[in-house]
Amino acid sequence: MTDVDRLLNEDGTRWRAAQPTAPEFDPALFARPRRFRWQPLAAAAAVVIIAAGVVGAVTLRRSPDAPPPAAGPADEIVRDGDRVAGQGTVIAAQGQPVRMCVSGPQVSLPEPPPPDCVVGVPITGIDLGRLSSRDERAGTVWGGAWVEAVYRAGSLTVTRQEPYRQPPPSDPTAADPVPCPEPPGGWTRPPADNQAAEARLKKALARQPDVYAELQVRYPYGWHLQDESDRKGTVVYLVGTTGDVAAARRELTRVFPAEHLCVTSVEWSSAAMRAAQRAFNTKEAAAAGVGWARLDVINDGVGVDLVVLDERAAHFIAGVAGGRVEPLPLLEKTG
Amino acid sequence: MSRRAERAAADPERPEPSGGIPPGDPAGFADWVRPHLPAMARLAARLAPAADRDDVVQEALVRAWTKRRLYDGARGTAAAWLLAITADQAAKARRRASSGGRIVPVEPEPAAGPDPDLARAVATLSARQRLAVDCFYYAGLSVTETAAVMGCSEGTVKSTLSDARARLRPLLEVSP
Numbered sequence: 001m002t003d004v005d006r007l008l009n010e011d012g013t014r015w016r017a018a019q020p021t022a023p024e025f026d027p028a029l030f031a032r033p034r035r036f037r038w039q040p041l042a043a044a045a046a047v048v049i050i051a052a053g054v055v056g057a058v059t060l061r062r063s064p065d066a067p068p069p070a071a072g073p074a075d076e077i078v079r080d081g082d083r084v085a086g087q088g089t090v091i092a093a094q095g096q097p098v099r100m101c102v103s104g105p106q107v108s109l110p111e112p113p114p115p116d117c118v119v120g121v122p123i124t125g126i127d128l129g130r131l132s133s134r135d136e137r138a139g140t141v142w143g144g145a146w147v148e149a150v151y152r153a154g155s156l157t158v159t160r161q162e163p164y165r166q167p168p169p170s171d172p173t174a175a176d177p178v179p180c181p182e183p184p185g186g187w188t189r190p191p192a193d194n195q196a197a198e199a200r201l202k203k204a205l206a207r208q209p210d211v212y213a214e215l216q217v218r219y220p221y222g223w224h225l226q227d228e229s230d231r232k233g234t235v236v237y238l239v240g241t242t243g244d245v246a247a248a249r250r251e252l253t254r255v256f257p258a259e260h261l262c263v264t265s266v267e268w269s270s271a272a273m274r275a276a277q278r279a280f281n282t283k284e285a286a287a288a289g290v291g292w293a294r295l296d297v298i299n300d301g302v303g304v305d306l307v308v309l310d311e312r313a314a315h316f317i318a319g320v321a322g323g324r325v326e327p328l329p330l331l332e333k334t335g
Numbered sequence: 336m337s338r339r340a341e342r343a344a345a346d347p348e349r350p351e352p353s354g355g356i357p358p359g360d361p362a363g364f365a366d367w368v369r370p371h372l373p374a375m376a377r378l379a380a381r382l383a384p385a386a387d388r389d390d391v392v393q394e395a396l397v398r399a400w401t402k403r404r405l406y407d408g409a410r411g412t413a414a415a416w417l418l419a420i421t422a423d424q425a426a427k428a429r430r431r432a433s434s435g436g437r438i439v440p441v442e443p444e445p446a447a448g449p450d451p452d453l454a455r456a457v458a459t460l461s462a463r464q465r466l467a468v469d470c471f472y473y474a475g476l477s478v479t480e481t482a483a484v485m486g487c488s489e490g491t492v493k494s495t496l497s498d499a500r501a502r503l504r505p506l507l508e509v510s511p
């Protein structure tokens with residue numbers, strides 16, 4: 001061992017000894033892995049995209065192999081006296097009750113205007129001075145908070161307040177799952193002049209929106225820390241169909257190279273997703289306390305934002321798309 | 336006694352290499368990652384000193400959970416895989432910190448060690464050499480794990496560490 005080696009070893013040993021204990025594993029991070037919540041304020045720009053009807057990568061990310069929820073929807077409905085916990089945007093506007101809200105888009109400006117409260121539930125007992133990312137403008141105070149509360153008569157009474165818990169950021173460089181077997185030798189890059197074929201594929205899908213889902217482009221080798229090959233940037237065109245997969249593949253490979261195409265079975269066609277989106281973009285939905293829909297093409301699902309899944313909201317959601325829409329309440333029942 | 340065995344004996348927190356597919360249930364996954372948390376925390380603290388260490392670790396755990404099916408025990412140990420993910424999340428934390436208006440360099444900044452002279456000398460190393468020194472000497476990773484973090488071969492790690500020591504030697508005025 002050289003002296004430099006010894007010095008570094010000794011310094012490293014002392015540094016490690018001075019480190020605080022490693023964090024405990026937080027199983028709450030994985031208790032509901034199917035729901036990766038959005039940051040209510042900073043991520044709201046992405047909401048604009050969804051509101052505009054563009055679907056795809058900016059939707060909720062549910063791990064396709066995540067374990068199923070522990071309780072069925074009936075167990076998740078919040079009734080008077082139930083305790084709930086979760087987080088969202090708190091908005092206190094002049095002349096209105098303080099509300100926990102599914103918030104509207106935030107504009108990335110030095111002095112952004114107050115966010116809209118798309119759907120909100122009155123909340124009492126919250127300390128506005130302790131809101132995360134607290135801001136105040138035009139007589140409105142807003143910010144994020146994690147709370148435990150009691151739900152009664154359509155209102156929340158806070159029993160515990162903590163800072164907003166930042167959800168893990170998504171990784172745009174992540175490798176995408178591709179639900180088709182990798183061809184021998186791996187997926188290959190489409191040719192540079194693939195635009196014409198892609199346009200033909202899109203046209204074929206658009207002719208049958210009640211059969212096909214939105215076209216997705218997936219990066220099967222998008223992320224790997226040690227991948228220094230030239231495969232990065234390889235894409236696979238993924239098409240979901242509610243019909244027969246083999247027949248769809250035969251049809252689509254007439255207009256698009258088979259080696260870059262993956263056809264898979266899905267529950268939600270493009271038309272069905274958009275119909276669900278329209279159903280939630282109504283006054284009736286807002287009156288039921290239900291916010292906007294998230295079209296999750298990646299995981300073949302539609303979710304809908306709301307503050308609390310009470311009986312009224314649950315009834316409304318169950319009436320859309322045969323009850324296939326997943327409620328995504330900010331606050332969920334804890335007991 | 337091999338170098339790895341020496342390090343393992345010197346560091347009771349160091350987990351033995353483990354293989355197998357990560358369990359698909361949260362409780363099983365928790366058991367699978369728990370032995371590696373100390374090393375993950377040390378690496379996060381070393382590579383992203385301006386970030387919240389525990390946040391980086393939690394982000395790495397979420398990442399590992401969502402990517403667990405990509406883990407291939409034949410290609411490396413669980414520790415190496417988890418540490419590589421932790422290093423990736425630490426890099427992202429640094430980028431977030433630097434883009435958030437705080438003056439934090441994107442390259443690994445030298446987390447201060449107990450010896451200020453040594454810390455100053457380490458700060459003069461190239462980013463690659465600092466990374467190797469941080470992983471091996473401070474975070475206490477093995478050469479194999481350091482190679483996983485750096486995305487290079489074990490031989491490259493050894494030569495990088497050798498170069499780093501050679502560069503430090505005149506700065507510290509110690510014998511070879």
